[in-house]
Amino acid sequence: MGILVIAEHDNASLKLDSAKVVQCAQQIGGEVTVLVVGHQCQGAAEQAQALAGVHQVIVADAEAYQAGVAENISQLISQLAADFDYVLAAASSQGKDTLPRVAALLDVAQISEVVEVIAADTFVRPIYAGSALATVQSLDDKKVLTVRAAAFDAVEMTGNANLTALDTVIDAKTSFVSQTLTESERPELGGANVIVSGGRGMGSGENFAILEQLADKLGAAVGASRAAVDAGFVPNDLQVGQTGKIVAPELYIAVGISGAIQHLAGMKDSKVIVAINKDPEAPIFQVADYGIEADLFDAVPQLLELI
Template identity: 65%
Template sequence: MASILVLAEHDNATLKPATLHAVTAAGKIGGEIHVLVAGQGAQAAAAAAARVAGVAKVLLADDGAYAHQLPEAVAPLVVGLAQGGYGHVLAAATSMGKNLLPRVAALLDVAMVSDITAVVSADSFERPIYAGNAIATVQSPDAVKVVTVRTTAFEAAAGEGGAAAVESVAAAQDVAAGLSRFVSAELTKSERPELTAARVVVSGGRGMQSGENFVLLEALADKLGAAVGASRAAVDAGFVPNDYQVGQTGKIVAPELYIAVGISGAIQHLAGMKDSKVIVAINKDEEAPIFQVADYGLVADLFKAVPELTQAL
């Protein structure tokens, strides 16, 4: 059985949690799991990958070309490795994975299998279509299957317990030299947990009426140790930045508790949060579609209900 190559998502020092979910998906396919860490000064990230349970080998490509993991630079490296005998190339369906793997698939001239939620067999996978209203089973006859994994659909692999060997690999020739360059990064810093990894998420919609009113949700989130999200309508209205957006065109979340405040429940939003374990909806419109997926619903004015809930906590 051919080995599986999993692309590590990292910041050169630590491994991002999304990688652990991709490793679990790889384990369900079957075969030896190798993890690629491409970066600069990324020995610590490679060591963390080596400790992940189920990983047999870590490939470390440490080169200045991969300092910012630009997809144009990393794709030729992945393609070269994939052609060396891997049957599958996997990455989490994050911004990085969705940016990189389609390029890899194009260079390999194979189909791209995106956003899988289940592994049926080594060549067949389930993925949501029509904003999650239907599940398609996709079979790939390609010699190399290029797959992104919806992280919320797979448990995270244990971050400790593995003892994989770390092997250095040479940088690939930069066939995309000059096509792109790293200019700058603007990172949002917050004391709250990351939206896609939070145990509790509090999201606001158009019903919040303004960005200033999101302080009500922030106070509630701080009491619950939660991340703050938003619907597309709230983001498009300029209430909050787009990195808050939960939905089909935003972030996919599946926390233990999801509190939707002033969100009507459009299909686009439901596609990003309906896998949450418990959904609580607060909306003054009792006909709002969000109540159809909510485990608990409160028909009330959010400007009265949210402060009362925060105070009660």
């Protein structure tokens, strides 16, 4: 039983989500192969070799695959899938863009956002914005799964997998033109151990500066609710929630966030949740481990003084 895991990377290095998807693959059982597809991605491929429990790493390095162009990558994966029973990827923006195309090309149903493996053909996934869990069984010969990485622990980097370079390049009909990346010295939101998020209660984008100060003192990433993003306070790559990033850090500090179900779906699995809100009836307090009923413009400066 062969399992193909699509690596998450930036060409130079492997992202933590890859190690977590490999953990899911190991729970399914079978020989695990990791596919590193990109352009000038040798650095990520070498790191993938170190993933514990991985038998082989396949590297597909070509200009057609740069910037994760899903139209091209999905064609490659569908061709490679002939030798595998499972295709897995993280439920990230890249995975959500690529794997539905793979499932369509293979004419199978995709199982999305897997959070638990019950058996080789049975999985648990959240529905209704995470308020319920569904146990689903797939009878397809080939199973295509996106994995909610936050639900799995990362495997150790103690492996020594074989490395195979793939010479085949698909006939690409889509070409990469350019991209604009947001660069920050803070940790990436999806893999941060500590996240400080702001909501509509912040009042304006300028007020996020106090959250940035708090984040810098804690070595944390900065996040936001959909309401804050829709209001134009911060860019949408900071959005945490059902339609943003799903996170599960060690510590999540929610500042001025009411706790709409859309936001809770993205962060309620955090190990410790601290909520700061002046509204005692705010739904965020129902999931918070610690709640501070106070004006955030009083509470956050006090926290900064204490740290």
